[in-house]
Amino acid sequence: MSEPRVRPDPAFAVLDLYESALPEVYGYLLSRCGNRTLAEELTSETFLGAVSACRKSAAPVSVAWLIGVARHKLADHWRRREREERGLRLVHESEPETVDPWDGELDAILAREVLGSLGAHHQAALTLRYVDGLGVPEVAAHLDRTVHATEALLVRARAAFRKAYQEKGEQ
Secondary structure (H helix, E strand, C coil): CCCCCCCCCCCHHHHHHHHHHHHHHHHHHHHHHCCHHHHHHHHHHHHHHHHHHHHHCCCCCCHHHHHHHHHHHHHHHHHHHHHHHHHHCCCCCCCCCCCCCCCCCCCHHHHHHHHHHCCHHHHHHHHHHHHCCCCHHHHHHHCCCCHHHHHHHHHHHHHHHHHHHHHHHHC
């Protein structure tokens, strides 16, 4: 009878990368959500999710892979927040209007403040599209929407951002 062999836990690969990847993952999340507490929570969820994923399958552990996990955790957060906000109030949105892209220069601090004041669904769509530079189909996949629904969401989100930015800029 042979002795059972002990295989190393694949999650140790995440632990080996933890110290070097932590600042990058946290920085990625903080730059997109602008809230330290939320970024810390999402960073911990990212590493916990990475450990779980490593144990389920042989995932190629790298900083880029961890950033991808972080992007999914942030999108999940925005979806949860959107559902909570939808449950608290009745949303009356007008039909999507056609808006030409806005070519004005933005004040980065004011833009971040305005983006943070928008609803979670608008914030998620604009961040994934313009901050992360994802295409509309990729944004749709992250938000679990169709491409057409995502395009309409982006039109409404840009209009809401423009209106809020101009109002705050006038103050």
